[in-house]
Amino acid sequence: MTAIDVGRAPDVEPGHVPRTRLPRLLHPGAWWLWAAGLAVAASRTTNPLLLLLIVAVAAYVVAARRSPSPWARSFSVFLKLGLVIVAIRVVFQVIVSAPIGTTVVFTLPALTLPEVFAGVRLGGAVTLESLVAALYDGMRLATILICVGAANSLASPARLLKTVPAALYEFGLSVVIAVTFAPQLVADLDRIRTARRLRGRTIGGVRGTAAVALPVLEGALERSVTLAAAMDSRGYGRQAARSTTLRRVTGASLIAALVLVIIGTYALLDASAPPALGVPMLAVGLGLSILGFALAGRRSVRTRYRPDPWGLAEWGVTLCAVITGTTLVWLSIAGVTGLIAPVDPIAWPAVPALAVAGILVSVLPAFISPPAPGRAP
Amino acid sequence: MSPVIEFDHVTITYSGADRATLADVTLDIDEGELVLVVGETGSGKSTLLRAINGLVPHFTGGTVHGRVRVAGRDTSTHHPRDLADVVGVVPQDPMSSFVTDTVEEELAYGMECLGIPASTMRRRVEETLDLLGLADVRDRALVSLSGGQRQRVAIGAVLTSHPRVIVLDEPTSALDPGAAEEVLATLQRLVHDLGITVVLAEHRLERVLEYADRVVYVPGAAAPVVVGSPRDIMATSAVAPPVVRLGRLAQWDPLPLSVRDARRHAGGLREQLHATPPRASVSSGVTVPVVSIQRTRASYGAVHALRGVTLDVATGEIVALMGRNGAGKSTLLSTLVGLRRPNAGTVRIDGIDPATLTGPKLIGRVGLVPQDSSDLLSRDSVAAECSDADRDADVAAGSAARLLHRLAPEVPLDMHPRDLSEGQRLVLALVVILVATPAVILLDEPTRGLDYPTKERLSQLLRDLAASGHAIVVATHDVELAAETATRVVVLADGEVVADGPTAEVLVGSPLFAPQVAKVLVGPDAVDVPLTVAEVRDALAVSG
Numbered sequence: 001m002t003a004i005d006v007g008r009a010p011d012v013e014p015g016h017v018p019r020t021r022l023p024r025l026l027h028p029g030a031w032w033l034w035a036a037g038l039a040v041a042a043s044r045t046t047n048p049l050l051l052l053l054i055v056a057v058a059a060y061v062v063a064a065r066r067s068p069s070p071w072a073r074s075f076s077v078f079l080k081l082g083l084v085i086v087a088i089r090v091v092f093q094v095i096v097s098a099p100i101g102t103t104v105v106f107t108l109p110a111l112t113l114p115e116v117f118a119g120v121r122l123g124g125a126v127t128l129e130s131l132v133a134a135l136y137d138g139m140r141l142a143t144i145l146i147c148v149g150a151a152n153s154l155a156s157p158a159r160l161l162k163t164v165p166a167a168l169y170e171f172g173l174s175v176v177i178a179v180t181f182a183p184q185l186v187a188d189l190d191r192i193r194t195a196r197r198l199r200g201r202t203i204g205g206v207r208g209t210a211a212v213a214l215p216v217l218e219g220a221l222e223r224s225v226t227l228a229a230a231m232d233s234r235g236y237g238r239q240a241a242r243s244t245t246l247r248r249v250t251g252a253s254l255i256a257a258l259v260l261v262i263i264g265t266y267a268l269l270d271a272s273a274p275p276a277l278g279v280p281m282l283a284v285g286l287g288l289s290i291l292g293f294a295l296a297g298r299r300s301v302r303t304r305y306r307p308d309p310w311g312l313a314e315w316g317v318t319l320c321a322v323i324t325g326t327t328l329v330w331l332s333i334a335g336v337t338g339l340i341a342p343v344d345p346i347a348w349p350a351v352p353a354l355a356v357a358g359i360l361v362s363v364l365p366a367f368i369s370p371p372a373p374g375r376a377p
Numbered sequence: 378m379s380p381v382i383e384f385d386h387v388t389i390t391y392s393g394a395d396r397a398t399l400a401d402v403t404l405d406i407d408e409g410e411l412v413l414v415v416g417e418t419g420s421g422k423s424t425l426l427r428a429i430n431g432l433v434p435h436f437t438g439g440t441v442h443g444r445v446r447v448a449g450r451d452t453s454t455h456h457p458r459d460l461a462d463v464v465g466v467v468p469q470d471p472m473s474s475f476v477t478d479t480v481e482e483e484l485a486y487g488m489e490c491l492g493i494p495a496s497t498m499r500r501r502v503e504e505t506l507d508l509l510g511l512a513d514v515r516d517r518a519l520v521s522l523s524g525g526q527r528q529r530v531a532i533g534a535v536l537t538s539h540p541r542v543i544v545l546d547e548p549t550s551a552l553d554p555g556a557a558e559e560v561l562a563t564l565q566r567l568v569h570d571l572g573i574t575v576v577l578a579e580h581r582l583e584r585v586l587e588y589a590d591r592v593v594y595v596p597g598a599a600a601p602v603v604v605g606s607p608r609d610i611m612a613t614s615a616v617a618p619p620v621v622r623l624g625r626l627a628q629w630d631p632l633p634l635s636v637r638d639a640r641r642h643a644g645g646l647r648e649q650l651h652a653t654p655p656r657a658s659v660s661s662g663v664t665v666p667v668v669s670i671q672r673t674r675a676s677y678g679a680v681h682a683l684r685g686v687t688l689d690v691a692t693g694e695i696v697a698l699m700g701r702n703g704a705g706k707s708t709l710l711s712t713l714v715g716l717r718r719p720n721a722g723t724v725r726i727d728g729i730d731p732a733t734l735t736g737p738k739l740i741g742r743v744g745l746v747p748q749d750s751s752d753l754l755s756r757d758s759v760a761a762e763c764s765d766a767d768r769d770a771d772v773a774a775g776s777a778a779r780l781l782h783r784l785a786p787e788v789p790l791d792m793h794p795r796d797l798s799e800g801q802r803l804v805l806a807l808v809v810i811l812v813a814t815p816a817v818i819l820l821d822e823p824t825r826g827l828d829y830p831t832k833e834r835l836s837q838l839l840r841d842l843a844a845s846g847h848a849i850v851v852a853t854h855d856v857e858l859a860a861e862t863a864t865r866v867v868v869l870a871d872g873e874v875v876a877d878g879p880t881a882e883v884l885v886g887s888p889l890f891a892p893q894v895a896k897v898l899v900g901p902d903a904v905d906v907p908l909t910v911a912e913v914r915d916a917l918a919v920s921g
Contacts, residue, residue, distance in 0.1 A: 069479070069518050158478060194716055195752040199809065200740035200769045215755050223473055229436050230474030234535065235461030235490035301492035305485030306499065373516060 023373040025067060028155030029163060030314040030369075034061075035151030037321025038362050041328040042143040045339045046136040047349045050359065051143045055082075057363045058150040064366040066153050067373070078149025082142030089138030094126050101129025101344045133343040163308060168293070188219045238301050246295065254292035260285030317365040327358025379449075380405035381541050381574050382429060387443035389424055389433060398424045400599040401443075406591075408541065409572040411564070413589035413607070415582060415616050417828040419798040420597025422578040426544050429576065430464040431457045448541055462491055465535025467545040471527045472519070480522070480530055481506075481515045487538040498537075505533045509563055524702040525556025529563060536567070543567065545577040549584055550825050553701040553854045554889045557584055564588070580828055583618035583857065583893050586611070587635035608632050616829050619857055619893040622910045626917075639897040647900050650907065650916055664691035667816050667848045668713065673722035675708050675872075682708035684872040685722065690848045692816065695839055697863035697880070698852040699890060705872040706852035707748070710819045713850070714745045726817055737771045737813065744810030745819040746803070751794065753806045759797070760790040762805065770813035777812040784808060784838060800831035807838070817848045824855045836862045860884060860892035860908035881908055 035058070042054050059075070066072040094108070110124035161175055192215050231237075264282030331354060332339050338350035384404040390397045398421045406412055416422045427433040431452035434441050445452040448463040457466075465487070468474045477483045484505055488498045506512040509529045514522060519530065528548055535543060545564070549557035565588050567573045579585045586592075592610040594603040603610060611621045612632055624633045627646050633639035668690035675683040682705045690696050698706045711717050712724050715731030724731060726743050734742065747753065756762045763777035770776075781788060785804045794802055803823060810818065820839075824832050832855075839862050843849050853859060859866055859880060866883040868876040868890070876883045885895045885906050894913065895906045907913045 067516075069516070156478075191747075191749075191752055192755075194711075195747065195755075197716060197735070198714060198740070198745050198747065199753060199766070200736045200813065226468065226470075226473045227476070229432055229457075230466075230468055231476055232436060232457045233430055233432060233461060233464075233466040234476075234487040235458050235538070236476075238458050238461070238490060238492070302489050303492050303495055303498065305482065305489055305495065305502070307495070 023371045025159075025308070025372060026065070026155070026317065026365075026369045027163070027308040027310050027314045028160040029308075029310070030317040031154040032151045032160055033318050034321040034362065034365055035147045035154075037323075037325040038150075038359075039144045039147040040325040041359055041362075042140055042147060044328040044332040045355070046140055047339055047341045047351070047355075048136055048139055049349065049351055050339070050355055051136075051139045053356065053359050054143050054362075055079075055146050057359060058147055060363055061366040062150050062153055065369055065372055069156070072153045072156075075149055075153040078146050078152070081149070082146050085142045085145060086135065086138035089141065090131060090134045093130055093134030095122060098130050098133075100133060101127040101346075103128040103346075105131065129344045129346060132346050136341055136343065159308075162304075184223065185216060185220060188216045192216055192219075246298075250292055250295040253288050253295065257285050257288035257292055260288065313369050316368045320361050320364050320368075324358050324362040327361075328355060331355055331358070381408050381448055382406040382576070383444070383446040384428075385444040385446070387428065387441065387445055389421075389428060389439060389441050391437070391439040394439075397599045398439075399428075399595070400601065402602045404593065404602065404604055406542075406574060406576065408574055409568060410590045411568045411575045411588055412577075412591050412593060413582075413585055414576065414578040414593045414595060415610070415614065416578075416595035417597055417616060418580075418800055418826065418831060420595045422595050423546055425593070425595060425602075426466075426546055426576060426578055428452065429542065429544050430460050430466050431455055432466070458490075461487065461540075462538055463540055464542045464544060465538060465540035467528075467531045467535055467543065467548060469546045469550070471531035474531065475519050475534075478518055478520075479515075480511060480517055480519065483519060483530055483534050484511075484537050487534060491538055493538075501537045501539070505537050508536070508566075509533045523556065524552050525559050528552065528556070528560050532560070532563060532567075536573075540573070542574045542576065545575070547579055547826065548577060550580065551702075551822075554856060555701055557581075557854075558889075561585060561588060580616075580826060581618075581855070581857075582616065583620065586618055586621070587637075607634050618829075619910050620897060623894055623897060623913060626910060626914055633897075636893055636896045639893075643897050646913075647898055650898065650913065651900070664693045666691045667727055668850070669723070669725045669728075670709075670713075671723045671725075673709075673712060673719040673724055675705075675712055675717060675719045682872050683712070683719070686869070686872070686874055687722075688867060688874065688877070690817070690850060692846050692848045693843050694865055695843045695849040695851065695863045697859035697866045698850060698869065699854070699856075699859060699866060700869035700875075702854075704869040706869055707821055708872075709869070710745055710821055710850065710852055713817070713819055714743050715739065737769070740770060740810070740813040740815060742815055743817040743819065744813060744815040746806050746810055746821065746823060748821045748825070750803045750806035750823075753809055754794040754802070757793055758790070759788060759792050759794060759805060762794060762809065763790070766809040766812045769809075772812060777808055780812055781805065781808045798831075799826040800828075800834070803827070803831075803835070804838075811842075815847070817850070818842060820849070820851045820853075822853055823851060824853060824858050832858060833861075856884065856890050856892045857909075859890075860895070861911070866890075881906065884908060 038054055038058055042051060045051065059079075062075045066075070104125045105128050107125045108123035111122040113122065157175075164171070260281050262285075264278050264280075264285050267278030267281060328339070331352065336352050336354070338352040339355065341349035382405070384402045387399060387402045388397050389399045402425070414422045414425060424433055427437065428441070428445050429447060429452075431445075433439060435452075435456050441453065447460055450460060450463070452460065475483055476486050481502060484502045485498055488501065493501075506515055509532065511526070511529060511533060514526060519527065522530065532543070532545070532548075543564075548560055548564070552560065561584060564575055564577070568575050577585065586607055589607050592605060592607045592614075594605075594610050594614055594616075596603070596615075608631060611617050611634065612625075617625075620633055620636060620639050624639060624642070627642070629639070629642040631638075633642060666689050668688070670686055670688040672685045672687055673683055674681070674685055686705070686709060688696075688709075698709065700706055708717070712719050713726065713731060715724075715734060718732045729742070731739065731743055754762055756765055759781070760778065763781060764774065766777040767774050778790065781804070784807070785801060788797065788801050788805065794805060797805065807818075823835060827835065836858065839849055839851070843864070851858070851863065863880045865878065866876070866880050867874055868883060868887075876887075881895075884890050884892060885899060885908070891899070892908050894910060895908050898913070899906050907916060
């Protein structure tokens with residue numbers, strides 16, 4: 001009557017394994033760098049064709065390499081969110097009109113705000129040029145967001161946080177727990193609304209909301225206590241014995257590092273301070289902080305289960321990101337036409353071949369990274 | 378060999394309590410024992426379990442007199458985290474204790490905390506995946522697992538640290554009979570093959586009694602704890618599974634603990650019962666159909682929870698809705714109170730679509746006690762809850778309090794609902810629903826965490842309600858409750874009705890759903906098999 005398979009071989013790889021590479025998840029850091037490269041590229045252009053190309057590249061890689069876990073399905077949510085952003089940007093353009101171009105599409109009743117609000121004009125004539133400019137601008141914002149979404153579905157933030165150094169482990173864990181608790185709160189809210197209906201109360205109103213909030217918070221608190229007890233029972237927070245000297249050195253180096261970093265940053269930003277002061281101070285401060293973290297990390301006895309390796313594929317993906325990012329930054333600094341789409345007068349933008357090539361480099365991770373486990377290639 | 382767990386004159390008093398929860402407990406548990414902790418709800422079973430790894434008092438507060446030693450370590454000087462390598466604790470609701478989000482990471486979490494080398498961790502995770510039959514779901518997110526799988530992951534998560542003791546608090550209470558068997562078989566295997574000491578608390582003794590080496594009976598009210606062999610304890614215990622009560626009734630010696638034992642004695646009783654006239658069918662007065670579900674379909678995204686269910690329920694009926702976790706039982710109940718509209722088909726209560734009703738109009742027709750009955754309660758005292766219920770239902774002030782007094786006179790009105798026992802809270806939730814006098818009463822998994830005496834009172838209450846003209850639908854995994862209470866059983870599987878008929882007919886025919894008494898007494902001709910000890914007693918009384 002039991003469902004335990006005694007003789008099953010341990011997780012045999014299915015028969016369709018590709019000849020050369022074993023399926024594994026790429027290091028989350030590599031995916032986030034890849035997304036950052038694309039996002040930097042997107043931030044440098046308003047050319048709708050290039051932006052659409054970036055979205056297409058991101059979507060293609062996500063489709064090819066995401067894992068079968070539920071949070072990997074979040075990409076479509078980000079796509080929809082992108083559309084919402086574009087819509088909001090255009091609507092704002094209609095309300096707060098900007099004097100670009102002369103092709104009036106329609107005219108709204110105008111209202112000029114008093115001097116206090118810098119004389120912003122609401123309504124008035126809405127020009128085609130301003131609408132197109134808003135559309136391009138919204139697309140750029142949306143594309144950056146979609147890049148974040150792509151990284152999110154390729155490597156969940158929880159996985160990324162797991163790679164933080166041991167000294168920051170506790171911080172990482174609290175973020176992970178917070179992330180998992182958000183959906184729980186929504187579920188709680190749902191349960192309590194259900195209960196209110198079952199008791200024949202109408203939902204809504206300030207009193208209704210207040211009556212719902214208390215049990216939800218109670219539930220969340222209770223869950224945190226349960227979780228804390230469970231974590232303690234499983235050994236969370238066990239510490240290695242440390243000498244007093246080591247503890248003092250750790251504390252002192254972290255405080256000194258913080259002070260140096262603050263002074264160094266200030267000196268760098270303040271033009272009147274000598275640059276010879278800022279750079280070395282910042283460098284020493286950063287060095288000390290690394291030492292402090294390393295020492296603090298020794299306090300914890302934790303080990304890590306199957307740490308994500310950083311191999312050739314990770315370097316490859318990072319290189320693609322760097323190429324994409326630097327190409328677009330370099331082109332924009334060099335002032336190549338086509339990165340900024342002309343809106344006044346509206347014209348079909350030129351498509352610089354170099355920019356296209358730079359963006360297309362970022363589609364390579366779909367081929368050079370190992371396939372995600374648990375999915376047919 | 379020295380015992381692995383030693384309780385030495387332990388008395389535990391929570392702060393603010395006027396008497397000790399556990400008094401003067403002395404108990405030794407040896408390596409490789411499976412010890413079952415039994416007792417009524419609120420008797421201190423959980424306190425006993427939580428004292429083993431030091432959660433009491435380090436986490437809960439309170440005062441502990443005496444010593445608790447685990448593998449030679451004193452819990453007064455060792456925190457739960459310092460005991461994590463020798464004691465693994467599996468809490469009641471595994472989902473609330475998961476720290477990570479995938480199966481493999483969860484299995485590794487405890488080892489990571491203990492600082493076990495990466496290569497050892499890898500090997501142990503693989504071994505545990507195989508041992509618990511979880512290899513197929515190793516990459517899956519924990520939220521996507523079934524109840525039985527979650528429970529096995531929770532066991533695996535403590536097992537990877539290679540503890541000498543595993544402590545489980547009601548590991549099967551939320552599981553359907555099949556999944557519960559799965560988990561218990563796993564535990565037995567740990568005890569037999571790996572020599573791990575297992576201490577578990579459980580209410581549904583019919584599932585675990587036969588596996589136990591020793592039983593610790595916690596009578597509650599700080600009365601002394603009784604330790605002994607299952608047979609000795611069961612001879613007198615107030616909490617006992619049906620097979621034991623049948624054995625006591627028939628005065629079988631030695632007392633049977635499992636269906637197998639009992640069947641050896643049962644020949645005589647079977648013949649005696651066969652000779653008695655078949656029991657009178659449940660007298661049903663005039664019944665009026667009040668619930669009508671026609672070809673109802675409901676889905677959540679891609680999951681089709683209900684695929685064309687047709688069901689009628691009349692007044693005076695008690696329908697037990699059974700089926701494995703995720704079969705669509707809860708969905709069916711929520712369509713009946715109009716919490717969700719079906720995608721197709723019709724749902725009618727008294728001829729009205731419940732989704733169109735709100736307020737007193739809704740609760741005057743149909744009431745649901747949800748799985749966690751405390752969801753319904755939001756005030757800080759029983760009295761306030763009762764007066765709220767009067768207002769919600771638009772009835773005379775004091776009605777709910779009077780009803781509560783009739784059903785459970787011992788419930789103090791000034792208490793916080795959270796401090797009531799599980800059973801008392803359930804009755805309070807029922808009162809809140811009943812005061813609006815709905816024609817249809819729905820209960821979702823009401824016996825979770827209830828002991829036998831409380832369950833018996835609930836059964837009696839439901840039978841009385843049905844007799845007074847209510848129609849009752851109970852979704853439950855508890856076959857004994859269904860056997861004692863239901864007039865009809867409906868089995869759902871994958872959103873379809875796969876069986877619908879009188880309780881005896883449906884339950885006796887199924888190996889998983891048959892109650893213990895029926896398993897013992899079923900003969901070659903499976904007709905008129907009694908389902909409960911009470912039925913056997915009545916039949917014997919008739920035959921003299």
